Amino acid sequence: xxxxxxxxxxxxxxxxxxxxxxxxxxxxxxxxxxxxxxxxxxxxxxxxxxxxxxxxxxxxxxxxxxxxxxxxxxxxxxxxxxxxxxxxxxxxxxxxxxxxxxxxxxxxxxxxxxxxxxxxxxxxxxxxxxxxxxxxxxxxxxxxxxxxxxxxxxxxxxxxxxxxxxxxxxxxxxxxxxxxxxxxxxxxxxxxxxxxxxxxxxxxxxxxxxxxxxxxxxxxxxxxxxxxxxxxxxxxxxxxxxxxxxxxxxxxxxxxxxxxxxxxxxxxxxxxxxxxxxxxxxxxxxxxxxxxxxxxxxxxxxxxxxxxxxxxxxxxxxxxxxxxxxxxxxxxxxxxxxxxx
Amino acid sequence: xxxxxxxxxxxxxxxxxxxxxxxxxxxxxxxxxxxxxxxxxxxxxxxxxxxxxxxxxxxxxxxxxxxxxxxxxxxxxxxxxxxxxxxxxxxxxxxxxxxxxxxxxxxxxxxxxxxxxxxxxxxxxxxxxxxxxxxxxxxxxxxxxxxxxxxxxxxxxxxxxxxxxxxxxxxxxxxxxxxxxxxxxxxxxxxxxxxxxxxxxxxxxxxxxxxxxxxxxxxxxxxxxxxxxxxxxxxxxxxxxxxxxxxxxxxxxxxxxxxxxxxxxxxxxxxxxxxxxxxxxxxxxxxxxxxxxxxxxxxxxxxxxxxxxxxxxxxxxxxxxxxxxxxxxxxxxxxxxxxxx
DNA sequence: GTCAAATGAGAAAACGTTTTCTCATTGAAA
DNA sequence: TTTCAATGAGAAAACGTTTTCTCATTTGAC
Numbered sequence: 001x002x003x004x005x006x007x008x009x010x011x012x013x014x015x016x017x018x019x020x021x022x023x024x025x026x027x028x029x030x031x032x033x034x035x036x037x038x039x040x041x042x043x044x045x046x047x048x049x050x051x052x053x054x055x056x057x058x059x060x061x062x063x064x065x066x067x068x069x070x071x072x073x074x075x076x077x078x079x080x081x082x083x084x085x086x087x088x089x090x091x092x093x094x095x096x097x098x099x100x101x102x103x104x105x106x107x108x109x110x111x112x113x114x115x116x117x118x119x120x121x122x123x124x125x126x127x128x129x130x131x132x133x134x135x136x137x138x139x140x141x142x143x144x145x146x147x148x149x150x151x152x153x154x155x156x157x158x159x160x161x162x163x164x165x166x167x168x169x170x171x172x173x174x175x176x177x178x179x180x181x182x183x184x185x186x187x188x189x190x191x192x193x194x195x196x197x198x199x200x201x202x203x204x205x206x207x208x209x210x211x212x213x214x215x216x217x218x219x220x221x222x223x224x225x226x227x228x229x230x231x232x233x234x235x236x237x238x239x240x241x242x243x244x245x246x247x248x249x250x251x252x253x254x255x256x257x258x259x260x261x262x263x264x265x266x267x268x269x270x271x272x273x274x275x276x277x278x279x280x281x282x283x284x285x286x287x288x289x290x291x292x293x294x295x296x297x298x299x300x301x302x303x304x305x306x307x308x309x310x311x312x313x314x315x316x317x318x319x320x321x322x323x324x325x326x327x328x329x330x331x332x333x334x335x336x337x338x339x340x341x
Numbered sequence: 342x343x344x345x346x347x348x349x350x351x352x353x354x355x356x357x358x359x360x361x362x363x364x365x366x367x368x369x370x371x372x373x374x375x376x377x378x379x380x381x382x383x384x385x386x387x388x389x390x391x392x393x394x395x396x397x398x399x400x401x402x403x404x405x406x407x408x409x410x411x412x413x414x415x416x417x418x419x420x421x422x423x424x425x426x427x428x429x430x431x432x433x434x435x436x437x438x439x440x441x442x443x444x445x446x447x448x449x450x451x452x453x454x455x456x457x458x459x460x461x462x463x464x465x466x467x468x469x470x471x472x473x474x475x476x477x478x479x480x481x482x483x484x485x486x487x488x489x490x491x492x493x494x495x496x497x498x499x500x501x502x503x504x505x506x507x508x509x510x511x512x513x514x515x516x517x518x519x520x521x522x523x524x525x526x527x528x529x530x531x532x533x534x535x536x537x538x539x540x541x542x543x544x545x546x547x548x549x550x551x552x553x554x555x556x557x558x559x560x561x562x563x564x565x566x567x568x569x570x571x572x573x574x575x576x577x578x579x580x581x582x583x584x585x586x587x588x589x590x591x592x593x594x595x596x597x598x599x600x601x602x603x604x605x606x607x608x609x610x611x612x613x614x615x616x617x618x619x620x621x622x623x624x625x626x627x628x629x630x631x632x633x634x635x636x637x638x639x640x641x642x643x644x645x646x647x648x649x650x651x652x653x654x655x656x657x658x659x660x661x662x663x664x665x666x667x668x669x670x671x672x673x674x675x676x677x678x679x680x681x682x
Numbered sequence: 683g684t685c686a687a688a689t690g691a692g693a694a695a696a697c698g699t700t701t702t703c704t705c706a707t708t709g710a711a712a
Numbered sequence: 713t714t715t716c717a718a719t720g721a722g723a724a725a726a727c728g729t730t731t732t733c734t735c736a737t738t739t740g741a742c
Contacts, residue, residue, distance in 0.1 A: 007459075007485065009728055020692045025730055032731085034690055055460040056406060057728035060397045060697045067461070070441065075426040076617070078419075085416045088443045092450070097457050100411065100441035102429045109433070116438050118348075119396040120408070144348065220622055247622075254595075276417070281561055281588075350698055361722045366700060373701085375720055398698035401727045 008051050017045040028053075059121060068304055069099040069117035071110070073137065073152075074130035078275060079293060083128050083150055086297020094305060096123070103137065110138035118143065123308035126300050127152055132162045133194030146307035150300040151293065157315045159307070161300050163291035165195045166202035168322030172242050172270040172289050173206040175324055179331050181240035181268055186211070187226040187252060188244025189218045196244060199272065203242060218244070223251025231259055239267055240330070246271040246278045249286055253329065268330040274323075285327035296320050349392050358386040369394075400462060409645055410440040410458035412451070414478065414493075415471035419616060420634060424469050424491055427638020435646060437464070444478070451479035459484065464649035467641050468493055473503045474535030487648035491641040492634065498656045500648070502641050504632035506536045509663030510543035513583050513611040513630050516665055518547070520672055522581035522609055527552070528567040528593060529585025530559045537585060540613065544583060559585070564592025572600055580608055581671070587612040587619045590627055594670070605672040615666050626668035637661050 014024040019042060026032030027042035028051075045051075059065040070087055074080040088098050099122065101113035117125065124145050127136050129152030140147045141155045149160035176184050186203045189196045196215065204211045214229075216222035223243060231237060243249035249271035253263055263269055263284060271279060274290035299320065307313050355365040360383060367373030368383035369392075386392075400406040411428055415421040429439050440463065442454035458466065465486050468477050470493030481488045482496045490501035517525050527544045530537045537556065545552045555570075557563035564584060572578060584590035590612035594604055604610055604625060612620060615631035640661065648654050 010730095011728075021729085022693075022731080023691055026691090029730080032691085033688090038690080052456065052460050053730095054401070054462065054728050056397050056401045056462050057697085058730080060395070060401060060699090060728085061730055063697080065397060076419075076422055078417075081417055081422065084441065085443050088441060092442075092453060092457070095457060097440050097442075097454075097461060099438050100425065100429060101433075101438075102426050112433060113438075115393065116433070116436060119393050120438060121395065121397050221624070283562070351700095352698075362699085363701080363723075364721055367721090370700080373721085374718090379720080395698050398727085399700080401698085401729090402700055404727080 007054075008049050010051070010053065013042070013046055013049065013051045016049065017042045063121070064123055064308070065121040066094075066096045067099060067120060067122050068096060068301075068308070069101055069113075069122045069125045071101045071103060071113065071125060071127045071136060071138075071140075072129065073103050073105050073110075074128070075102045075104060077130045078273075079130055079151060080128050082293035083297035083300070086294035086299075087126055087150075087301040088297075089294070090298040090301030091305065096305065105137050107137040110136065114138060114140070114143065118145070124148070124304040126150055126304050127154070128297075128300075129153075131193070131195075146304060148300050148304045148307070150296055154317075159303060159313055159315050159318075161296050161303075161318050161320065163293070163296060164319035164321055165198040165291070166205075167319070168272065168289040168291065168324075169199040169202035169242070170206055171322060171324045172272070172287075173203055175287075175326070176240045176242065176268055176270060176330060177206070179268065183236060183238045184240040184242055185230065185238040186213045186242045186244070187223060187248055188213065188215060189222075189248070191215045199244060212238075216248075218247060220247050220251030220254070223248035223253075224255040225251075227252045227255035227259070231261075237267075241267060241269050243269065243271045246273045246275045246286060246288055249288070249329075250278060250282060253282060253284075253286070264329055264331040270324075270330055274325050279325070279327065282329070284329045287327045287330040288325055290323045290325050292320060292323055348395075349390050351392070351394065354383070354387055354390065354392045357390065358383045404462070405464055405649070406462040407435075407437045408440060408461060408463050409437060409642075409649070410442055410454075410463045410466045412442045412444060412454065412466060412468045412477060412479075412481075413470065414444050414446050414451075415469070416443045416445060418471045419614075420471055420492060421469050423634035424638035424641070427635035427640075428467055428491075428642040429638075430635070431639040431642030432646065437642075437646065446478050448478040451477065455479060455481070455484065459486070465489070465645040467491055467645050468495070469638075469641075470494075472534070487645060489641050489645045489648070491637055495658075500644060500654055500656050500659070502637050502644075502659050502661065504634070504637060505660035505662055506539040506632070507543035507546075508660070509613065509630040509632065509665075510540040510583070511547055512663060512665045513613070513628075514544055514547040516628075516667070517581045517583065517609055517611060517671060520609065524577060524579045525581040525583055526571065526579040527554045527583045527585070528564060528589055529554065529556060530563075530589070532556045540585060553579075557589075559588060561588050561592030561595070564589035564594075565596040566592075568593045568596035568600070572602070578608075582608060582610050584610065584612045586614050587616045587627060587629055590629070590670075591619055591623060594623060594625075594627070605670055609671040611665075611671055615664075620666070620668065623670070625670045628668045628671040629666055631664045631666050633661060633664055 010024050014021045024042050027039045072080045103110040103113055125147045128150045133153055135153045149158055154160035200213045214226050241252055249269050256263055271286045271288035274288040279286040279288045351365050355362045365383050368380045413421045440458055444451040444454055466488045469491045474494055476494045490499055495501035541554045555567050582593055590610050597604055612627045612629035615629040620627040620629045
């Protein structure tokens with residue numbers, strides 16, 4: 001089936017089809033002039049021997065490698081995985097492959113990876129991280145190929161993508177209000193996170209005067225502590241909590257249960273991130289805002305492709321809408337549903 | 342700094358250094374014969390203009406692309422991430438880049454990715470998955486490049502890597518025994534998982550007659566249910582639980598706390614997977630078996646490299662030892678420590 | 683029957699390297 | 713001086729494609 005050495009080259013194909021190399025090439029690419037019979041014969045032989053052109057040779061000539069680099073400093077997190085999957089999905093059927101480069105937070109390692117990618121003639125680079133308001137440890141503004149940023153801070157004139165956290169928060173709070181909750185408290189992460197400010201800002205905008213926002217850390221512990229703090233101090237208690245992430249929500253639900261407070265009857269809970277493995281397994285399952293990171297990755301992939309093909313792309317930050325994945329923690333007994341508006 | 346078009350080629354370099362292309366090449370690669378002065382001059386100019394050879398051209402000639410493919414069907418899981426990081430880490434400083442291919446469970450998609458990788462002349466393929474006893478949805482036994490399997494089932498004569506779960510389980514149980522626990526119960530996942538059988542087999546081997554193993558699912562709920570089942574039936578209660586993963590452990594700890602049973606004073610708990618985000622945040626922090634997946638990835642990377650270079654590698658399954666990461670859930674109040682033997 | 687245009691197909695150059703071969707110059711030994 | 717080996721460096725082929733030319737043949741119109 002296969003030649004003794006490596007794979008079949010177009011040379012072999014041409015010989016087998018009884019034509020010249022140039023004719024073989026033109027036949028396969030539907031270019032040039034030749035008899036229809038010849039073209040079909042070449043194609044048939046190509047199919048029979050399973051000929052596939054060597055991408056290295058093609059790239060050398062065309063100066064397009066159909067390869068892009070994906071740089072990430074988030075080796076363990078749950079954010080980049082969906083982004084990567086989205087990028088990969090968007091590009092695979094255009095024949096573009098993705099180099100994965102895990103650079104931790106090491107600038108030297110980052111440089112090594114970037115150099116390697118450029119040596120391999122990537123058509124573009126997607127930078128992605130674990131936090132929307134932090135830059136990667138390496139400067140990409142001078143690389144000679146297009147760059148797109150996804151879920152990480154880009155330079156001033158760069159193209160970047162992030163989720164619209166304000167939209168996500170609005171979705172969550174509007175939903176709680178629509179289901180009759182009136183005293184909603186926002187328990188979230190450290191205020192120096194951009195996304196925390198976005199979410200809390202939107203929360204305040206919807207609630208209006210007297211909105212209560214509690215900043216803390218991204219942990220279950222903080223969720224518990226927040227609940228303990230609220231319920232052990234005097235005054236009217238909330239009938240809903242909008243939590244900054246799913247772990248905080250988890251802690252809050254646990255603390256409420258320990259106090260004998262029912263979720264969702266007494267207090268409705270909404271989380272953020274829709275981290276399935278947590279949100280769906282909680283009892284009750286957690287309603288949560290999904291940032292649709294896979295779609296974000298898809299968009300980033302399509303954009304880097306457009307740039308690589310020379311199409312103009314307006315610089316700036318593009319925000320993608322979130323989805324609210326409704327589960328039982330906010331009072332809807334029905335099976336899982338989804339809200340986008 | 343850079344030429345008007347793309348990057349500087351060896352042609353430009355040769356012109357600038359006042360030598361021929363061949364001399365330039367030989368100078369850079371420390372091959373061929375030439376005056377030391379010439380060699381240094383070429384190297385200096387190369388450094389000055391930041392010359393880097395085009396890997397596509399090199400690959401075309403050498404038939405080595407310094408590129409490998411990493412195939413995974415685990416897009417969201419927490420297992421492949423460390424494996425990928427390990428692979429990447431092992432290869433980056435040998436100048437080898439990694440193609441990430443997320444194929445879900447779709448054979449067609451898998452074939453597309455494999456074809457794309459072969460077109461791009463990868464030097465080898467690492468297949469990795471989410472379960473050690475399941476195959477990827479695509480057959481790799483016929484690809485014309487070396488293949489290594491990591492954390493997924495390989496073919497009969499393949500090279501594969503997995504963690505030594507029996508060793509991990511032994512480590513855990515020995516540790517519990519050494520700290521004085523006598524009535525240890527194993528609460529674990531579904532018996533049709535290979536790793537479940539490995540772990541429970543080792544558990545039984547260490548405990549001997551009368552070992553209690555409870556099979557269930559990989560969820561917190563099962564952990565709770567198991568505890569409820571044990572403590573609500575008559576008879577002597579365990580003084581330690583060895584759980585099949587960290588989620589089960591988490592459920593067990595929660596259920597124990599609700600019953601007023603103290604961890605670790607009354608019951609010691611050890612988990613499996615050392616899923617940091619769960620294990621370290623639990624209260625008390627969870628002692629857990631770490632499969633050292635990053636090291637597994639590293640080994641897989643080094644092996645595929647050896648194969649790509651034509652070195653002989655014995656086929657078979659290689660198992661890597663686990664580590665026990667000791668935290669407070671099993672009675673050691675001291676800071677986090679680690680056991681390997 | 684003549685000529686131009688259309689058609690079919692191959693030759694050759696190009697992409698950016700590495701490597702082998704060739705050749706002129708130098709230095710030393712005879 | 714002559715001869716040989718060693719030295720320094722360039723020419724050219726090769727890797728596997730694509731693309732631009734070129735050329736011979738056929739077709740059609742007059």
